[in-house]
Amino acid sequence: MTDQVTQLKALKGILIDATAEPIMLSYPFLSSITGNFSREIGRGGFGIVYQGDLGTRKVAVKKLSIIPERFSDTLFVEEIKCLIKAKHNNVVRFLGYCADTQGELILFNGMHVLSELPQRLLCFEYVPNGNLGKYLEDKSHKDEWKIRHQMIRGICHGLNCLHEQRITHLDLKPENILLDACMEPKIADFGISRCFDEGISRVYTKILRGTMGYIAPETIKNGEITFKSDIYGLGIIIIKLLTMGNYSDFESWHTSLDMDHPQVRSWAEIAQTCVHTAQHKRPTICKIMQKMNEIDSM
Structure with a gap:
């Protein structure tokens, strides 16, 4: 053509x-x-x-x-x-x-x-509203919980689609989440993504790719890549959306949240499990989707 x-x-x-x-x-x-x-x-x-x-x-x-x-x-x-x-x-x-x-x-x-x-x-x-990283930098958005909740849900839906298609993204971070005219998130940048063949759920790499702070500990330690690698990055993104990036101590980020809000409390619990250093203790995206349906009914 x-x-x-x-x-x-x-x-x-x-x-x-x-x-x-x-x-x-x-x-x-x-x-x-x-x-x-x-x-x-x-x-x-x-x-x-x-x-x-x-x-x-x-x-x-x-x-x-x-x-x-x-x-x-x-x-x-x-x-x-x-x-x-x-x-x-x-x-x-x-x-x-x-x-x-x-x-x-x-x-x-x-x-x-x-x-x-x-x-x-x-x-x-063309996605007109920039990326999630820029959104998080604008502190005037801190009270927009409904929009941030919509973003968390959308990112989870997008990641669920990828994992259903046996795709690991491997570079989930705010800069790779684009926002459309309705502030709906769209996962982008598949430059280091992997498509797993049926029956394969774990590979090893000698070349460390991705963004520090979002790469799962086991990938840094021994190059191990699984679907749980994406869950770690998802957890960091959820934490940033819950706190608008306003936390200095990774161990105590949840102390700044309104834990009386049932949705916030539930997502905080999910985020904590997503960033567990032991990958077998992280939930699958399927399990997160089930939890999300429970949160939506609150």
């Missing part, structure tokens, strides 16, 4: 049809809709995100950083596999991808040579 008009029409069609599958997009097309990658809206350890303009609609285009020691096409394919499987209102919607190679004239040993540069890009729905 090389014609840019055809690609534009196809991408608009995907945005209208929630059941449509992601498509392959060309580098020139993505460059065109982002103003030659001039409208930056975010960046992280794996690339820069740009706003794409489709006329009446917007998209987000993530241009991945091709750093040999940190990137491989195997990781790129793994991320796409996870994104295609992860379809839920609380997971950012994946629209398309690009795997082009562009020729570029560069100066090498005093001579101009033509170098072929791989370009790897991902296209997503």
